[in-house]
Amino acid sequence: MKIDFYQVVYNLVKKIPKGKVATYGQVASLLDKPKAARLVGLALARSPAGVPWQRIINRKGMVSIENLNYPKELQVKILQKEGIKIMRRDNNWWIDLKQYLWSK
DNA sequence: CCGTTGACCCTTC
DNA sequence: AGAAGGGCCAACG
Numbered sequence: 001m002k003i004d005f006y007q008v009v010y011n012l013v014k015k016i017p018k019g020k021v022a023t024y025g026q027v028a029s030l031l032d033k034p035k036a037a038r039l040v041g042l043a044l045a046r047s048p049a050g051v052p053w054q055r056i057i058n059r060k061g062m063v064s065i066e067n068l069n070y071p072k073e074l075q076v077k078i079l080q081k082e083g084i085k086i087m088r089r090d091n092n093w094w095i096d097l098k099q100y101l102w103s104k
Numbered sequence: 105c106c107g108t109t110g111a112c113c114c115t116t117c
Numbered sequence: 118a119g120a121a122g123g124g125c126c127a128a129c130g
Contacts, residue, residue: 005127024112035125037112042128045111056111064111075111 005036009043016055019083020102021095023059030104054078061097 008031016022024037033039044053054075058064063072063086076086076093087094 025114028112033126035113036127038110038125039112039127041111042109042126043111046128053111058112059114070111 006043010051013051016102021055021100022102061095063093
């Protein structure tokens with residue numbers, strides 16, 4: 001069976017441990033496609049059950065989901081449950097990447 | 105098959 | 118230092 005790029009993304013994302021987060025660009029780089037960050041986002045938008053999509057955030061450490069199936073609140077809630085501290089600034093949510101960024 | 109589509113990122117004003 | 122614009126590339130219709 002042919003595995004497409006999306007599947008590879010899912011496999012990698014599943015390896016991120018609880019309590020850590022990764023950025024879209026980071027995931028793309030690990031897959032040898034540093035410029036495919038947007039594809040990672042697309043892949044996660046269609047992620048099947050079992051993929052911890054909530055652990056992927058953008059480069060600034062901000063939760064980026066806006067008008068999709070899941071509200072930002074849900075993502076934040078899950079991450080907090082996993083032990084991550086999240087700060088609120090204006091109407092956005094921020095994570096301290098220095099502290100929580102996953103490194104292989 | 106070809107154009108469009110993005111949960112992004114980097115360079116340049 | 119902050120905003121804006123363009124590039125990127127596989128999947129989808």
